[in-house]
Amino acid sequence: MSRPRDTRQKDLLRPALDQIIDLKHPLVVLAGKIDWSFLEQRLGGVYKGGPGQPPLPVRLMAGLLILKHMHSLSDEVLTARWAENPYFQFFCGEEVFRHDLPFDRSSLSRWRQRMGEERLAALIQESLRVAQATGALSTKDLARVAVDTTVQPKAIAHPTDARLTHKAIEKLVGFAKDNGITLRQSYLRVAKKAAIMVGRYTHAHQHKRANRQLKFLRTRLGRLIRDINRKIAAKGAEAPDLLARYGPLRDLAIKISMQTQRQRGQKVYSLHAPEVECIGKGKARAPYEFGCKVSVAVPITKPKGGLFVLHAQALHGNPFDGHTLAKAVADIKANTGRNP
Structure with missing residues (x-):
């Protein structure tokens, strides 16, 4: 160390x-x-x-x-x-x-x-x-606590299939350039134009044309993935190190190329923050929020020293709130030495 x-x-x-x-x-x-x-x-x-x-x-x-x-x-x-x-x-x-x-x-x-x-x-x-x-936090303040979950929003752009596919193409091309991999074709220029046209066609309610441009983007993304796979396999002794760095990005790109708008289950909403999830909160102004669910526990009383957080944990997979209570109580006991 x-x-x-x-x-x-x-x-x-x-x-x-x-x-x-x-x-x-x-x-x-x-x-x-x-x-x-x-x-x-x-x-x-x-x-x-x-x-x-x-x-x-x-x-x-x-x-x-x-x-x-x-x-x-x-x-x-x-x-x-x-x-x-x-x-x-x-x-x-x-x-x-x-x-x-x-x-x-x-x-x-x-x-x-x-x-x-x-x-x-x-x-x-x-x-x-x-x-x-x-004395800022007394024993009676730990007898009863309030446990709740909320969403911690992430600073990501609103996810669309075209934007994510175009971003994956840019990331793959950047990885190839940084690691000395010569690509057969980068598709950067045509991919940018296709991503722009998807937005224009969607705004004009011309969904068939938008879907054709989206299919064009996904096809080029698949070609890039296969091209980089071949070039890394031909590197010989350098292949294991390159593959270790390339693996996480490749897995995300494959998920993006295969996921659809109305698909249920785990999806990728951001390349730089793949842990982001879509959580429905039922709010009129924002029915869905993109981030991570977190569990927080605080005393019900007003401690002398102000508000104290007794438990804070990120919850991945968007679990049901009732299923997180046992872990929260155990965490509070570990942090304070008291059983609420």
Whole structure:
């Protein structure tokens, strides 16, 4: 495992942060209550050895994530405020005040993606432990809880068969170009024109013409898949590595080429977010929402420290709400040590 880089150090020419801030400030007190070694043990195990820049300290990234949700800040605002707030820097483990940023805004997104759902659950466990230790969350607040599911919308374009097929063609051509695969034909120009014509014909209610252009797109997509399969098979020793990188994209492209508009069951609605599902909410303004179903549990009472999330989990496959209750109760017990 590669050791996270730690640029935090004392500077003899500058006073330490604990000498210029109020040690009774809520963030300072909270930083002393959190078990940072527990978070480093749970979250630091994701890093693996190998070439590249060492990762950022776990306390820095975990502290940023806690501050982000405590103050409801976006990544951009959090980055700007961290550079001007000594209490934010002390909470994240800095020794002296820094005018430069040791991280980039995109580091937050990459860190969240790398952690995954299971490791980020450790933050919920530690926050609830600190809340109970400080009296912000009492035992009576955990006796009765409210569990509900909702949809977490994803930032995707409205899915259409023509748009998805055209995007799959572009992705396959880009993969071939990046990996030195010479294609027989890319079909980029004719595929773009066909995708445009599908929209025009559909708008004009000329569905037969639109279906012909859609069939044209799917035919070209199938040709690209077969062409890349042949070229990778001819690579010899390089074939296994190429096939490992090409496999997920190929599977998505095959699903897109075979799925239909009125097909029931699992479908692909986005290439960059294949986990997206179509969920019917029954809303008049939006009958269907594209995203992932999530389960959330909160106390029914009003805790002294504000609203606390006792359980949060993504539910893949759009399960029935009643079937998710047992897992939610078990997760609440694991996070709080109490059986609601």
